[in-house]
Amino acid sequence: MTFVVTNALIYDPRYQTFESWGSLMVEQYAAQQLAVPTDDTDWKQWARGLLAIDVFTNEATPDPDAFENWYDWAAALVGTFNAS
Numbered sequence: 485m486t487f488v489v490t491n492a493l494i495y496d497p498r499y500q501t502f503e504s505w506g507s508l509m510v511e512q513y514a515a516q517q518l519a520v521p522t523d524d525t526d527w528k529q530w531a532r533g534l535l536a537i538d539v540f541t542n543e544a545t546p547d548p549d550a551f552e553n554w555y556d557w558a559a560a561l562v563g564t565f566n567a568s
Contacts, residue, residue: 494565497558502527505558513537527554 495508506521516537521530531548534540545564551557 494558494562496562497555502554505554506530509534527557531557 495505495512497505500508502525503521503523506525506527510518510520513534518533519525519530521527528548531554535545535548543564546557546560548554548557551560
């Protein structure tokens with residue numbers, strides 16, 4: 485029996501800054517040409533760009549506007565894609 489994994493790779497945000505976590509996501513989805521986050525990056529705007537990628541639009545991804553901080557949103561994103 486063959487299983488096909490269609491979920492995106494989402495890095496665990498624990499022990500990371502937004503900039504380091506976001507950079508990993510930029511690297512993972514390099515073909516999408518996401519901006520590398522900096523100290524000045526609006527995380528919600530950046531998150532909307534990430535969610536525009538096909539693998540995210542086809543899933544019930546959490547809305548960044550429903551969260552006060554990037555970490556809680558990223559943890560919810562991990563939970564969405566790691567749900568069994």
